[in-house]
Amino acid sequence: MAASPEVSNGASSSTTRSRQEPQRNKPYYPTPTETVLLAGYPVLLLFGTLFSLLNPSVRASPYDFMSQSHVQDSGAVPSYFARKDNIFNVLFVKRAWFWITVSFFVFVFTHPGYKTTERKLRATVRWGLVTLWWIFVTQWFFGPAIVDRGFRVTGGKCADAQAKVNEQVKADSVPGPVGADVDVAGFKEFVTAAACKAAGGRWTGGHDISGHVFLLVLGSAFLVQEVGWVVARHYWRRNVKDERTVVMHDGAVKSAETDLAADKRWDDHSPEMDEAREVREVREVGGGLWDALGYGGKVALGVVGLCAWMLLMTAIYFHTWFEKLTGFLVALMGLYFTYIVPRFVPALREIVGLPGL
Numbered sequence: 001m002a003a004s005p006e007v008s009n010g011a012s013s014s015t016t017r018s019r020q021e022p023q024r025n026k027p028y029y030p031t032p033t034e035t036v037l038l039a040g041y042p043v044l045l046l047f048g049t050l051f052s053l054l055n056p057s058v059r060a061s062p063y064d065f066m067s068q069s070h071v072q073d074s075g076a077v078p079s080y081f082a083r084k085d086n087i088f089n090v091l092f093v094k095r096a097w098f099w100i101t102v103s104f105f106v107f108v109f110t111h112p113g114y115k116t117t118e119r120k121l122r123a124t125v126r127w128g129l130v131t132l133w134w135i136f137v138t139q140w141f142f143g144p145a146i147v148d149r150g151f152r153v154t155g156g157k158c159a160d161a162q163a164k165v166n167e168q169v170k171a172d173s174v175p176g177p178v179g180a181d182v183d184v185a186g187f188k189e190f191v192t193a194a195a196c197k198a199a200g201g202r203w204t205g206g207h208d209i210s211g212h213v214f215l216l217v218l219g220s221a222f223l224v225q226e227v228g229w230v231v232a233r234h235y236w237r238r239n240v241k242d243e244r245t246v247v248m249h250d251g252a253v254k255s256a257e258t259d260l261a262a263d264k265r266w267d268d269h270s271p272e273m274d275e276a277r278e279v280r281e282v283r284e285v286g287g288g289l290w291d292a293l294g295y296g297g298k299v300a301l302g303v304v305g306l307c308a309w310m311l312l313m314t315a316i317y318f319h320t321w322f323e324k325l326t327g328f329l330v331a332l333m334g335l336y337f338t339y340i341v342p343r344f345v346p347a348l349r350e351i352v353g354l355p356g357l
Contacts, residue, residue: 024245027253027343031243033232037224038332041217044308045324048315058082058316082317093212093310097134100219101127103303104226107296113230113356122353123226126338129352130222133334138211146330147209156206210319213311213327220307221335223300229356231292244354247344256343256354 025031030038052058057079077083092099108114108123137146144152229244244256293301315324342349 024253024255025243027245027247028340030340033243037228038221041221041311041328042325044312045213045315045321045328048312049321049324052316055316079317081313088306088310088313092306093216096215096219096307097131099303099306100223101131103296103300104223107223107227107294107300110296111230111294113233119353122351123355125352126226126355127222129338130218130334133337134215134218137209137214137330137334147211147214151206151208154206156208157204207326208319208323209330210314210323210327212314212318213324214331216307216311216314217328217331218334220304220311221331222338223304225335225339226355227293227297227300229354231289231297233356244343246349246354247346249346256357 029035080086081088083089104123104127108120114120114123135141135145139145141149143149245253246256247253290298319327338352339355342352342354
């Protein structure tokens with residue numbers, strides 16, 4: 001039996017519409033733009049590693065695998081940036097999270113994209129999540145930090161200070177029941193994991209995740225997410241669409257803009273709706289990207305640039321390629337939970353939100 005023309009035409013037009021609709025990005029993965037930006041990190045690390053292998057001055061400089069750096073003799077170090085006491089390392093990298101935090105809050109409290117209190121609060125929650133991951137990895141994780149625990153699990157120990165530690169433990173320990181031995185073992189673990197350098201020791205034997213790579217990738221990517229999506233959503237040309245997709249409470253996958261529009265708080269007289277009208281006016285007026293960044297965005301951009309430069313210096317002069325790779329991957333874990341997981345977990349998205357929304 002032949003199909004009726006109406007049914008045939010309807011099926012044909014439905015097929016045509018489905019073919020014309022652009023394929024949505026999956027909410028479980030970074031968007032194409034995010035992927036390109038994130039790919040810049042391994043490219044930078046790879047370039048730095050190749051440069052260190054091919055550059056004659058770097059190759060000729062003695063390398064100390066215990067300290068994961070070139071010998072710090074002024075006559076042997078291949079570059080000013082290979083010195084651990086260079087001013088950028090001392091004043092910026094060693095205090096990087098302070099500069100990252102300051103630039104972030106300057107942006108949040110000065111940029112029109114974060115005008116509402118709710119957006120400021122959600123942005124602060126995201127900062128808190130990323131900061132907590134930084135603390136867990138490099139400072140404290142219910143005891144020694146994750147980098148220290150990982151080093152010990154892979155066979156690392158505090159070599160030069162071990163004799164002093166053993167002597168101190170013997171001098172301070174008092175013969176007694178089994179509990180005394182447990183306390184001594186705990187003291188040994190604390191000293192070797194958390195205070196090795198303070199005791200004059202040096203790490204040896206384990207895998208040392210590059211804390212510099214972890215910190216610089218995590219901090220700069222955090223700022224790019226927070227600043228980039230605000231500028232992209234509110235100030236680029238009107239034909240630039242938000243690439244992000246989200247899973248709704250009913251399981252449907254829709255664009256991030258749809259999720260925002262579905263919020264019941266968006267009535268005609270809400271502060272959010274008033275801000276949306278202001279955003280449309282800004283779009284119509286136009287303006288360059290430099291102006292769209294605002295004062296806070298420019299400060300954040302400067303911090304991101306310094307992070308990228310010091311990441312390149314780390315790639316050239318410090319750590320092995322595998323240590324740099326693990327530092328990068330550990331940073332990605334924190335970024336994925338903060339910025340990707342909320343896209344497919346609606347309950348979490350209600351708490352942390354999405355940058356620019």
